Amino acid sequence: MAVIRINDLKVRTIIGAHDWERVNQQELIINMTIEYDASKACRSDDLKDALNYEAVALKVIKITRRSRYALLERLAGRILGSVMSDRRVQAAGVRIDKPHAISQARCVSVEVNGDRARV
Amino acid sequence: MTGGAKRLGRQVALHLARQGYQIALHYHNSKVEAMATAAAIYKMGVRCELFPCDLADETQVLKLMPEVFQAFRHLNILVNSASIFIPNRFGAGDLKLFKTHWDLNFKAPYILSCEFARLVKKGQVINFIDTNVVKNKTSYADYLMTKKALMEFTKMAAVQWGPHIRVNGVSPGMILPPVNGQPDDRSQRAGKIPLRKTGDPHHILQTVQFLLENDYITGQIIANDGGENLV
Numbered sequence: 167m168a169v170i171r172i173n174d175l176k177v178r179t180i181i182g183a184h185d186w187e188r189v190n191q192q193e194l195i196i197n198m199t200i201e202y203d204a205s206k207a208c209r210s211d212d213l214k215d216a217l218n219y220e221a222v223a224l225k226v227i228k229i230t231r232r233s234r235y236a237l238l239e240r241l242a243g244r245i246l247g248s249v250m251s252d253r254r255v256q257a258a259g260v261r262i263d264k265p266h267a268i269s270q271a272r273c274v275s276v277e278v279n280g281d282r283a284r285v
Numbered sequence: 286m287t288g289g290a291k292r293l294g295r296q297v298a299l300h301l302a303r304q305g306y307q308i309a310l311h312y313h314n315s316k317v318e319a320m321a322t323a324a325a326i327y328k329m330g331v332r333c334e335l336f337p338c339d340l341a342d343e344t345q346v347l348k349l350m351p352e353v354f355q356a357f358r359h360l361n362i363l364v365n366s367a368s369i370f371i372p373n374r375f376g377a378g379d380l381k382l383f384k385t386h387w388d389l390n391f392k393a394p395y396i397l398s399c400e401f402a403r404l405v406k407k408g409q410v411i412n413f414i415d416t417n418v419v420k421n422k423t424s425y426a427d428y429l430m431t432k433k434a435l436m437e438f439t440k441m442a443a444v445q446w447g448p449h450i451r452v453n454g455v456s457p458g459m460i461l462p463p464v465n466g467q468p469d470d471r472s473q474r475a476g477k478i479p480l481r482k483t484g485d486p487h488h489i490l491q492t493v494q495f496l497l498e499n500d501y502i503t504g505q506i507i508a509n510d511g512g513e514n515l516v
Contacts, residue, residue: 178334178356186327190334191356266335269320 167256168204170219173197177230181241181264194238195263195273196226196245202254217254238262238276250280257281287311287340287397288367290319292461293413296486297364297493298322298333307332309353309360311367313339340367340393341385350400361408362497363401365394365435368413370428371465383427390431395438402446409451411496412439416458416510436506443504451503453496458510459483479512 175196180188200217207216226245235241242260249258259279267274286301288294290312298308299322308326310333312319319335326333334356338349354360368390373382398410415432422429436454443452459471460483471483492509496502508514 190332266320269317
């Protein structure tokens with residue numbers, strides 16, 4: 167099993183329940199872990215056999231930019247669902263940091279996890 | 286608007302917001318103050334988005350203007366207000382302070398202005414300089430060098446980017462109390478300048494307003510200092 171980690175992916179979008187959050191985009195920082203069976207890719211050195219993390223990241227950026235959710239939980243769940251829709255993915259975790267949720271805190275985070283074995 | 290979280294930068298951001306300008310507010314360490322400034326702007330019903338960025342980090346600075354432009358397609362003003370000023374005298378013993386001054390006070394506004402001119406079809410850059418740039422005091426040697434360079438850049442950029450982009454500077458004098466625990470000797474110093482008084486943020490806002498409205502001015506540095514630069 168291989169673990170892909172996408173660290174500190176920064177995306178601006180509309181997110182939040184406050185009035186000002188409905189008209190002002192803010193930066194979110196997304197961290198993900200994706201577990202998949204990479205044994206074939208380890209042998210072949212062929213991108214076709216690997217989980218293309220660049221494509222995953224671009225999809226996550228697209229989903230996030232287009233989203234207009236009130237809750238981080240909803241966005242994190244949406245991203246997790248997208249990642250898990252690739253049948254090769256065995257487990258994944260998505261953590262979203264919202265730096266401007268609370269001024270005195272560095273950020274507020276919501277994390278969701280999925281594990282195909284537990285479904 | 287760089288350095289818009291507090292002090293004069295905040296005043297300028299609020300002034301522009303009052304006139305309905307949407308604000309892209311940069312901050313680095315002053316998150317609490319930046320969010321407070323943004324909250325004050327939201328109360329006016331004006332859009333304000335926060336852009337955290339370490340202006341001493343070239344990689345981050347290069348990304349900043351394209352990010353802002355993506356969010357604000359009708360970008361038309363760049364205010365370079367962020368700066369540091371730490372007392373020192375020339376000496377090669379510790380170049381860290383030299384580098385930080387140049388990165389933050391000159392390189393960052395240079396990069397942001399160049400990116401602004403590249404992305405924006407018509408607009409204006411306002412650089413915050415310092416009334417002491419016409420003098421040669423050495424108590425803030427590295428700081429003053431960077432501001433002198435920014436003054437010359439303001440003039441040269443005005444030549445290169447006209448007619449579509451105007452580039453001007455504002456040189457504040459004794460407007461706000463000093464930071465970094467420096468003693469506030471403004472009232473004592475004010476007695477030695479032609480207008481015999483300290484200034485107020487509204488003087489700076491009047492100058493900014495004048496520069497915004499007068500489209501026949503470029504490459505000028507307006508000293509807002511009660512005549513301090515003359516003596």
